[in-house]
Amino acid sequence: MENAPAIEAVGLTKTFGSFTAISDINLTVERGEFMGLLGPNGSGKSTTLKAITGLLIPTSGTVRIAGIDIRDHRKAMEHVGTVIETPEPYPNFTPAEIMDYIGRMYGMDSREIAIRARDALETVKMWEWRNSRIGGFSKGMRQRVILAQALIHNPDTIILDEPTSGLDPRGMIEIRQTLSELKTRDRSLLISTHILKEVSEICGSVTMIRDGRSVASGDVATLVHGTNGDMVSLEVRTLKEIPAQLPVDISGCPGVVNVEVLGPKNLRIGFSGTMEDQSHVTETVFRSGVGVLSMNEKGADLESLYMHLTQGGNNVA
Numbered sequence: 001m002e003n004a005p006a007i008e009a010v011g012l013t014k015t016f017g018s019f020t021a022i023s024d025i026n027l028t029v030e031r032g033e034f035m036g037l038l039g040p041n042g043s044g045k046s047t048t049l050k051a052i053t054g055l056l057i058p059t060s061g062t063v064r065i066a067g068i069d070i071r072d073h074r075k076a077m078e079h080v081g082t083v084i085e086t087p088e089p090y091p092n093f094t095p096a097e098i099m100d101y102i103g104r105m106y107g108m109d110s111r112e113i114a115i116r117a118r119d120a121l122e123t124v125k126m127w128e129w130r131n132s133r134i135g136g137f138s139k140g141m142r143q144r145v146i147l148a149q150a151l152i153h154n155p156d157t158i159i160l161d162e163p164t165s166g167l168d169p170r171g172m173i174e175i176r177q178t179l180s181e182l183k184t185r186d187r188s189l190l191i192s193t194h195i196l197k198e199v200s201e202i203c204g205s206v207t208m209i210r211d212g213r214s215v216a217s218g219d220v221a222t223l224v225h226g227t228n229g230d231m232v233s234l235e236v237r238t239l240k241e242i243p244a245q246l247p248v249d250i251s252g253c254p255g256v257v258n259v260e261v262l263g264p265k266n267l268r269i270g271f272s273g274t275m276e277d278q279s280h281v282t283e284t285v286f287r288s289g290v291g292v293l294s295m296n297e298k299g300a301d302l303e304s305l306y307m308h309l310t311q312g313g314n315n316v317a
C-alpha cells in the first residue's frame with residue numbers, strides 16, 4: 001500500500017439516536033498533504049476525527065489509513081499519532097518519564113525509547129525541559145508534551161483536534177511552528193480548527209463542514225479562486241454610524257455575496273461580479289452620506305469563502 005493516501009474517508013455518517021452528527025463526509029489526505037478540517041462549533045469536526053481514528057464506530061462509511069481499513073485498528077494506527085481529547089499528562093511526571101511510559105505501551109525497548117523521545121521532544125521544543133515536572137509548565141508547554149506523546153512511535157500521519165484551543169497567542173504560534181516543521185519531514189496532517197489563520201498558514205488543503213455535511217474539500221488556492229469566481233472583500237470604515245438600511249441596500253446590489261456588520265462604523269462586503277457591478281456597490285456606499293474614511297479591497301481569501309459557505313457572522317445577504 002505504498003501509494004495509498006495517508007487518510008481516505010468515504011461516506012462517513014454518524015447518528016446519535018435520531019440526531020445526525022455527520023452525514024456523508026468524504027475526504028482524502030494524500031501523503032505529505034496538510035489538510036485543515038474547518039467548521040463552526042458543533043458542525044461535526046470532532047465526530048469526523050473520532051470516526052477516522054476509530055475512537056467511535058461510524059453508522060456507515062469506511063476509513064482507510066495508508067490503505068489499511070481502520071477496523072484493523074492496531075495495524076492502521078501504527079501510522080497515526082493523534083491528539084483527540086487526550087488527557088493532561090500527570091503533573092508529577094516529567095516529559096522524559098511520560099515518553100518512557102508511552103513508549104513502553106507501544107512495546108519499544110529502552111534504546112528505541114531514548115532515540116524516539118529525544119526526537120519527539122526536540123520536535124516540540126521541550127527537550128531542555130525533559131526532566132522538569134509537568135505540573136509547573138504553562139498550558140502551551142503541556143500541550144507540546146501532549147503532541148510529543150503522539151509523535152513517539154514516529155507516525156507518518158498526524159491527526160489533531162483543535163490543538164491550539166485555549167492557548168494564548170504565543171502558545172498558538174509555537175504549536176503552529178511545530179506543525180510547520182513536521183511538513184519538512186514529509187508527514188501528513190489532518191487538523192481540525194475553527195481558526196482560519198491556522199488553515200491558511202499551515203495547510204495546503206481544506207475540508208469545510210457545516211451541520212455535519214462537507215460543503216467544500218480540496219486545495220485551498222483552487223477552492224478560493226475556483227467555483228465562486230474571484231471573490232473580493234471590501235472593508236469599509238466610516239465617519240458616521242452606519243444606518244440599518246445601508247447593509248440592506250448593499251445586499252441588493254448585483255454581485256454582492258454577503259454583508260457583515262463588523263461594528264457601528266465598519267462593514268465588510270463579500271463581492272463577486274463585474275467591475276461595473278463593483279463600482280455600483282462603492283457608489284451606493286458613498287451616496288449614503290456615511291462619510292467614508294476608507295474602503296479596503298482584499299483579494300479572494302479563505303475567510304470570504306468560509307463566510308460564503310457557512311453563512312456565519314452577522315450576514316445580511
Ligand SMILES: Nc1ncnc2c1ncn2[C@@H]1O[C@H](COP(=O)(O)OP(=O)(O)OP(=O)(O)O)[C@@H](O)[C@H]1O
Pocket residue numbers: 016019020021039040041042043044045046047048194
Ligand atoms: N456522544 C454524542 N451524543 C449525542 N450527540 C453528540 C455526541 N457527540 C457529539 N454530538 C453532537 O454532534 C454534533 C457535532 O459535534 P462535534 O463535537 O463533532 O462538533 P465540533 O465541530 O467538534 O464542535 P466544537 O467546535 O464545539 O468542538 C453536535 O451537535 C454535538 O452536540
Ligand SMILES: [Mg+2]
Pocket residue numbers: 045046047161
Ligand atoms: Mg470539537
